[in-house]
Amino acid sequence: LSLLPANRNLAGAEIELMTVDKMQFIMKHNLEKVKKQYDFIIIDCPPALGMLTVNAMTAANTVIVPIQCEFYALDGLTQKSLNPDLTIEGVVFTMYDARTNLSLQVVENVKSYLNQNIYKTIIPRNVRLAEAPSHGLPINLYDPRSSGAESYDLLAEEVIENGGEN
Numbered sequence: 001l002s003l004l005p006a007n008r009n010l011a012g013a014e015i016e017l018m019t020v021d022k023m024q025f026i027m028k029h030n031l032e033k034v035k036k037q038y039d040f041i042i043i044d045c046p047p048a049l050g051m052l053t054v055n056a057m058t059a060a061n062t063v064i065v066p067i068q069c070e071f072y073a074l075d076g077l078t079q080k081s082l083n084p085d086l087t088i089e090g091v092v093f094t095m096y097d098a099r100t101n102l103s104l105q106v107v108e109n110v111k112s113y114l115n116q117n118i119y120k121t122i123i124p125r126n127v128r129l130a131e132a133p134s135h136g137l138p139i140n141l142y143d144p145r146s147s148g149a150e151s152y153d154l155l156a157e158e159v160i161e162n163g164g165e166n
């Protein structure tokens with residue numbers, strides 16, 4: 001297992017990438033050099049469709065798309081033009097608030113709009129999930145019994161189960 005964590009210096013990468021030729025393919029080019037050393041390479045992207053995310057989607061074979069249960073949830077789902085071979089492994093709903101009609105509407109709209117695998121596990125809006133990063137811990141260490149941690153455990157099991165099919 002190799003882990004390459006990001007740090008604050010990565011914030012400047014967006015600006016630096018703008019001056020590089022074929023900026024969308026830098027990660028793909030660099031991963032080509034090492035990908036045979038690994039069975040899987042997992043890239044966790046920022047929650048925005050910036051140059052870092054575009055690089056990750058260009059380099060990837062498959063993607064799991066988290067969709068926040070909010071109004072602009074479908075923005076960015078059509079950004080496959082740089083990597084036409086990119087497969088959507090599945091869609092997972094996050095920040096689901098059962099108390100609002102909006103969350104339910106987003107789920108229904110996405111289900112009718114996308115012809116994709118939609119994971120059964122839905123990640124709820126959860127205070128403990130929001131607190132964990134400020135303590136520098138993943139949710140499974142910060143509060144493993146929270147509904148958010150339990151939901152992510154269920155999602156991991158579902159992704160592993162579906163891995164044999166996709």
